[in-house]
Amino acid sequence: MRYLPLTGHDRVDMLAVIGASSIDDLFVDVPDVARLDGPIHDLPMHASEMAVERHMSALARKNLTAGDAPFFLGCGAYKHHVPASVDHLIQRGEFLTAYTPYQPEIAQGTLQMLFEFQTQVARLLGTDVANASMYDGSTACWEAIGMARRITRRGKAILSAGLHPHYVSVARTMAKYTGDVLDTAAPRLTADTDFEERLIAKIDDDTSCVVVQYPDILGRIADLKPLADACHAKKALLIAVVTEPVALGAITSPGEMDADIVVGEGQSIGVGLQFGGPYVGLFGCKEKYVRQMPGRLCGETVDADGRRGFVLTLSTREQHIRREKATSNICTNSGLCALAFSVHMTLLGEAGLRRLAAINHAGACRAADRLATIPGVRLVNDSFFNEFTLDLGQEARPIVRTLADRGILAGVSLGRLYPSEGALANGLVVAVTETTSEADVETLAVALEEALA
Missing domain, CATH: 3.90.1150.10 (Aspartate Aminotransferase, domain 1)
Incomplete structure (x- = not known):
């Protein structure tokens, strides 16, 4: 079968079904300034493989790594x-080529690794449960806001001034399509956070959640418990974002301070900088909210002979039977990066x-x-x-x-x-x-x- 098996007639029929006159209609949300109107300027139409290698190597030498x-x-x-052992272990063939563990009878190794990853993340974040990872910290942050909307049936999220601006930008992009109202602000060059002065003062009956970073974008660390209490008094959720998980080896975890959802970026443990990715998103929450948690969750069970085994327990995503009722359109977990995280965490203890x-x-x-x-x-x-x-x-x-x-x-x-x-x-x-x-x-x-x- 051809890699792209659709005929021109097939594509015309598909466009008709969704009400689009041409493929160009699918890109109307992309600004004109970001769309090419022809070949890339100053880029030759063809070059030999050796010439391309020399050119790319010359460009790479300009980097200060x-x-x-x-x-x-x-x-x-x-x-x-x-540690070098992390890279060595994740390149084993059974891990490096493993994909979605739909069939537990042939994916026990992958499922066990993800189960152990979830256990490590839950203990690190201080939450009851954790999923099998997300794409990265920023998308995990947005998914937490969406999860809070589903739980509270409210549409206003208050974002701390100390939340990473890139995370805020991702949330703004997604909120355009969900109708969520995001209350944001920029930080100030002071030692004080905006918890008392702004966040607690703004929580009302329309608030779905308050989102804080811990430590925040300026590196400041604050006690989350008073903020959690203020959120819960108004039946809102507290979402804590951790971009440096190594910090949780020294400071109290957000879950221990009664945060409802804790998300973050796991890159610091097991995953190199890698010129910006791929990274691995962490996502944990209180057990009572587990069915609203996005992504996948692997569970432990026993087989017909009573032997320990692992299965894909929850996977409420749009590719599966939930379809339009899915909690997330994130269709995968960052499996190899999650493995690297888990191996490194295991080595550390x-x-x-x-x-x-x-x-x-x-x-x-x-x-x-x-x-x-x-x-x-x-x-x-x-x-x-x-x-x-x-x-x-x-x-x-x-x-x-x-x-x-x-x-x-x-x-x-x-x-x-x-x-x-x-x-x-x-x-x-x-x-x-x-x-x-x-x-x-x-x-x-x-x-x-x-x-x-």
């Missing part, structure tokens, strides 16, 4: 050491994760103390894990560019994340992990002081 420079980037994607978290925090404290001695630099945070924000006293973006030209990836400028918020232009978010040496910190400190002079 995470391993080639003092590296302080974070804001949702972190450079951690991934609870004690190893806590030691790793302690190393991260101690290194960040030393870096914050050193960088705060630079004239004109102010440490914004009162609390943080391995990421903190500096107020440079002048616009951070050109400083970051200057240091990048010197081979130092100094951090993420808030002006890049919030280009329309002038009050944040001086902010620089700095991340420190176990891969950051004291020499790296000193190199950054000396270069930053020179650039600010």
Whole structure:
């Protein structure tokens, strides 16, 4: 059978059924500026394989990669050491080529791995249950908002100013099609979150959920329990977003503080930066909400002979029998990345994760103390894990560019994340992990002081 077996007549019939006159009608939501009207300019129509390889290699050499420079980037994607054994194990043929575990009798290994992944995630997030993963943290965040709407039958979500702006952007994109109202704001360069002043004050009878990041985009850590109590008093849900799961080796998990849904990005554990993906979304919730949870959930059972076995227990997605009643149109789990997460977490164990978290925090404290001695630099945070924000006293973006030209990836400028918020232009978010040496910190400190002079 041909890979694309439909005939022209088949396509005409399909378009007629959905009321479209041509295939172009399917792309009307794509802005004209983003659509090609012909071949890509300056790109040759053909080239030899060797010529393409040489050209792509030359382009790749222009990159300044995470391993080639003092590296302080974070804001949702972190450079951690991934043991070589993780890569070795996930490349075993039975894992690398495994796909959807529809048939448990021939997919016991994949199902058991996903079951163990779910157990690890649930314990890490402090939730009763967890699913078999999502695409990434941002889509998991939106799915949690959609889940809150189904549970509460309300359509207003209050998003903390400390929520990553990319996560907010994903939520806005999806809310256009669901009608959810998103109450958003930009953060301020202060040590205080917007919990008391804004979030709690805004919760009303129309609120489906409040979404907070923990630690937040500036690295700040706050007690979620008072906010959870305020949400529950109005029968709303608290959604906590964790973009740095290593932090949960040192700080209280959101589930322990009564968050109803906890989601996050699992990239820090087992998954390299990989130029932006693929990553792995984490999703956990209270058990009473499990049937509204998106994605898949693997369960443990026994077979006809009483032997331990694993099955795909819940899978309320649009490809399955639920169809239009599905809780999500996310049609898969990030299986290989989830495996990498699970292998790395297994190698660490609870004690190893806590030691790793302690190393991260101690290194960040030393870096914050050193960088705060630079004239004109102010440490914004009162609390943080391995990421903190500096107020440079002048616009951070050109400083970051200057240091990048010197081979130092100094951090993420808030002006890049919030280009329309002038009050944040001086902010620089700095991340420190176990891969950051004291020499790296000193190199950054000396270069930053020179650039600010």
